[in-house]
Amino acid sequence: MTDHPSEDLAAYAIGALDRAERAAVDAHLPTCAACRADLEALGDVAWSLAESASLDPPARTRGRLLDGVRSSRSREEPPLVALWRALTRPVPIAIPVALAVAVAFALVGLREARTDADAYARAVAGVADGRVVALAPTSDGTARGALVVPSSGSPYLILQLPAAPAGKTWEAWVIRGERPLAAGITGERSGLVTLVLSQALVPGDVVAVTLEEAGGVAVPRGQPVLLGKT
């Protein structure tokens, strides 16, 4: 066979391929021992580069790590797997909000509105400018949310969530390709909140909300409770 991705293996080994190219190599590798051997050698080079940057971590790091895993010792499924699995469910498509409601967007006031349910509906209907994408709840919980992409300014979420349990926080994610980017946290109180995303959005991004350790984490671990595709 003539289509060995030999030219791409070095870039593959240092993570420099674009997704389609990487997928092509991934598909080829199981069928080709020569390319696997080549890649293993290039992987050693990549490891060497990493090794040349070796530094002693603070002594406390080891103990913290082991204390942490001993106390969790969970058998939950790997977090990203959970997230991607959830992503395979159908998500609602964008609902352009045609009703240019003349109501000023005043969530702060709405937060105190008669009921949370009303407040949520009003908040979403009150978005006078921009595109609203409903986020699909991924469990039968009470979470509701919508992504608002204003014609100018930062995208934000309108969320109605139960209060996060002690030591936990709700965290928003922008998932670009296979990469989740932390996009902000909220959560000590229940009810209606807005959360301005700390990440810009590009078409095709997925927005998710998960329950994480208080203070937020860099990589999602919780099951998403809300999901939507931009």
Place this chain on the structure above:
Amino acid sequence: MALVARIAAQDARALGELYDAYGRVVFGVGFRIAGSPEAAEEVAQDVFQAVWRQARSYRAERGSVRTWLLAIARNAAIDWGRTHGRRSNREYSLDAAPGLVAEVQVEERVIASLRAERIRVAVRMLPTEQRDVVALAFWGGLSQTEIAARAGIPLGTVKSRIRLGMEKLRERLGPGGEE
């Protein structure tokens, strides 16, 4: 593999052994990519926690433990940088970043091993244009396409520079490579 299998079985001591073997490399990757000892510590915690949770998904036939661990570490560090704001790309160099490392050396955290020095020498011997693209990819987390766009050079040129640079390093660092 036995070590990873024990980690998959949630043996915390096995995770400690993996940490003892590779913690310095993971911490160093975190430091180089995310830019501070605090960030590097957070990244290292995330990486080994990810290993703890994902050890069951490791497949020896798909590559070595080191390669698997390095991929997790680079992704975690690059994600950390994207989330918290990272250093600008021009700061990614394959040479030890002198200012940053010097500060740590004072605290005696750096052990300049002979091995690390040999790698640095091999890297320094690369032509600058090859060294730069490899650094942008490996430490900067950029794809070849992104590098081409940012540097304003043709994609084919970026590809061949990465390939040549990596091949040279392979010759110099591999078995029988020159010292």
